[in-house]
Amino acid sequence: MTRRPTILVDCDGVLADFVEATLDAIQDETGKRFSFKEINQFDIGRALGLEPDEVKKMVARICTESFCRDLAAFEGAREGLDALREIGNVYCVTSPFRSPFWMYERQMWLEEQMGFTKANTFHTSAKYLVRGDYLVDDKLDTLVEWEKRNPGGHGVLVKAPWNQPTADRSYSVEVAPNKFELPWRGLETAAGEPGRHQWQDIVLLIRSAEAVKQMMTTYNAL
Numbered sequence: 001m002t003r004r005p006t007i008l009v010d011c012d013g014v015l016a017d018f019v020e021a022t023l024d025a026i027q028d029e030t031g032k033r034f035s036f037k038e039i040n041q042f043d044i045g046r047a048l049g050l051e052p053d054e055v056k057k058m059v060a061r062i063c064t065e066s067f068c069r070d071l072a073a074f075e076g077a078r079e080g081l082d083a084l085r086e087i088g089n090v091y092c093v094t095s096p097f098r099s100p101f102w103m104y105e106r107q108m109w110l111e112e113q114m115g116f117t118k119a120n121t122f123h124t125s126a127k128y129l130v131r132g133d134y135l136v137d138d139k140l141d142t143l144v145e146w147e148k149r150n151p152g153g154h155g156v157l158v159k160a161p162w163n164q165p166t167a168d169r170s171y172s173v174e175v176a177p178n179k180f181e182l183p184w185r186g187l188e189t190a191a192g193e194p195g196r197h198q199w200q201d202i203v204l205l206i207r208s209a210e211a212v213k214q215m216m217t218t219y220n221a222l
């Protein structure tokens with residue numbers, strides 16, 4: 001009998017549609033409408049070429065009451081989580097914004113919409129310190145840093161316009177203190193709009209990796 005794996009899951013860009021709500025906030029503040037596909041790097045302000053005062057307004061909106069609580073869940077996210085819960089022990093690891101509301105609202109959202117409790121949620125940007133067998137995240141730098149500190153752990157990249165590889169399939173990542181190109185060898189979902197098909201991929205990738213582990217255990221016991 002193999003041990004149940006620990007599966008860590010990010011929230012923004014994986015469970016919650018942070019980008020769509022932020023694009024709405026940018027439109028309210030600046031009158032400019034941008035699309036999801038234009039966000040070709042993790043820094044939204046830089047990706048969209050926003051002026052410093054526009055970035056300030058965007059961040060101020062993200063930090064207002066109810067912004068975090070009102071985020072939409074991606075289609076298929078809850079069902080995907082429940083499928084992962086059949087495979088292993090699932091924890092949410094989410095990096096908070098500095099606002100008086102963010103962490104409380106995020107916790108409520110995770111409990112009400114995703115069935116988490118305070119016993120299986122981490123609010124931290126130091127995700128590399130959280131041990132696990134898998135980390136599902138849409139930020140490659142986070143996965144690279146986490147894999148470095150969790151030998152044997154698999155990063156699962158949720159593909160999005162802000163984490164596309166270059167032509168040679170290397171990614172530009174920023175791991176302190178250097179920025180470098182690296183060939184990414186972790187697991188990854190198919191590209192496209194986040195949602196149900198990506199969640200089906202996440203479950204399939206982890207289920208397959210666990211099936212391989214199970215086979216190896218059986219084989220080694222022969």
Ligand SMILES: [Mg+2]
Pocket residue numbers: 010011012013014137138139
């Ligand atoms: Mg994220």
